[in-house]
Amino acid sequence: MTRFALQFGQTQSGLTYLERMTAYGIxxxxxxxxxxxxxxKKAPYEYDLPGGGIEADEDEAAALMREFQEExxxxxxxxxxxxxxxxxxxxxxxxxxxLATFYEVELSADDGDPTEPDHxxxxxxxxxxxxxxxxxxxxxxxxxxxxxxxxx
Numbered sequence: 109m110t111r112f113a114l115q116f117g118q119t120q121s122g123l124t125y126l127e128r129m130t131a132y133g134i135x136x137x138x139x140x141x142x143x144x145x146x147x148x149k150k151a152p153y154e155y156d157l158p159g160g161g162i163e164a165d166e167d168e169a170a171a172l173m174r175e176f177q178e179e180x181x182x183x184x185x186x187x188x189x190x191x192x193x194x195x196x197x198x199x200x201x202x203x204x205x206x207l208a209t210f211y212e213v214e215l216s217a218d219d220g221d222p223t224e225p226d227h228x229x230x231x232x233x234x235x236x237x238x239x240x241x242x243x244x245x246x247x248x249x250x251x252x253x254x255x256x257x258x259x260x
Contacts, residue, residue, distance in 0.1 A: 112192050112193055112194040112207060113192075114191070114192070114193040114194065114245070114248065115193070115194040115195075115196070115205075116193060116194065116195045116196070116243065116244035116245045116248065117194075117195050117196030117197055117243070117244060117245075118196060119196050119203075120198075120203070123198075123203040124203060125196055125203040125204055125205040126202065126203065126204050126205070127204075127205045127207055128161050128204050128205070128206055128207065129161070129162045129168075129207050130159060130160055130161050130162060130171075130206045130207065130208040130209070131159050131160075131162055131168040131169075131171045131172040131175070131208065131209050131210075131211065132156070132157040132158065132159030132160075132172070132175075132208050132209075132210050132211070132246065132249065133157060133158055133159055133172050133176060133184060133186065133210070133211045133212070133213040134157060134190065134210065134211070134212050134213065134249065134250060134253050135158065135176070135180075135182065135184055135213045135214075135215055136212075137215065137231055140233050140234070141231040141232060141233060141234075142231070142232065142233075142234055142237055142250070143157075143158055143176075143180055143182060143215075143229060143230075143231060144156070144157065144158075144229075144230050144231070144232050144237050144240070144241070145157070145158050145179045145180055145222075145227050145228070145229065145230075146227070146228045146229075146230045147226060147227055148226055149225075149226050154242045155230075155237070155240040155241050155242060156241060156242060156243065156246060157210070157241065157246045157249065157250070158175060158176045158179045158180045158182070158229075159171075159172055159175045159176070159179075159208070160175040160178075160179070161175075168186075168209050168211075169186045169211075172184070172186055172211060172213065173185070173186070176213070177219065177223070178222060178223050178224050178227075179222050179224055179227045179229075180222055180227070180229040181218070181219050181220045181221050181222045181223075181229060182215060182217070182218060182219065182229065183215075183216040183217040183218075183219055184213035184214060184215055184216060185213060185214045185216055186211040186212075186213050187211070187212050187213060187214050188211065188212050189209060189210070189211055190210040190211060190212055190249055190252055190253050190256070191209075191210055191248075191249060191252055192207070192208065192209050192210070193208055193210070193245040193248055193249065194206065194207050194208070194245065195208065195243045195244065195245035195246075197243065206243075206245070208245055208249075210245075210249035210252075210253075212253060234250055234253075234254055237250055238250050238251060
């Protein structure tokens with residue numbers, strides 16, 4: 109089993125967690141807002157950083173740019189790696205360990221609506237995002253990004 113130095117979430121006894129390489133991004137707009145994906149057709153919603161699984165024919169950057177387009181309708185360019193962390197979770201009854209690389213990205217274009225029907229782009233403050241993202245690894249990435257950005 110692959111493990112990153114930082115591993116979030118808890119495993120449940122008797123379940124086998126499928127490892128999935130993933131890439132997520134923090135896309136700032138102005139000094140206070142970042143792009144967050146709202147998931148669901150009606151409340152209560154779930155919130156994630158834009159990103160997701162890396163396909164066999166992709167590298168991290170290509171997957172990240174595709175996922176931003178699909179989930180948020182944004183064209184982005186990865187500018188730097190923030191860090192890596194694993195997240196145990198259960199996605200649609202499938203136990204997973206999301207082995208994520210988190211990037212800071214630069215917004216190139218706001219192209220329109222997401223192509224994934226249950227996803228919507230929301231811009232929120234990093235403080236609000238910290239409280240709302242469903243995965244601890246995403247909250248860690250936001251906090252780490254804030255600290256690096258502020259020189260802490």
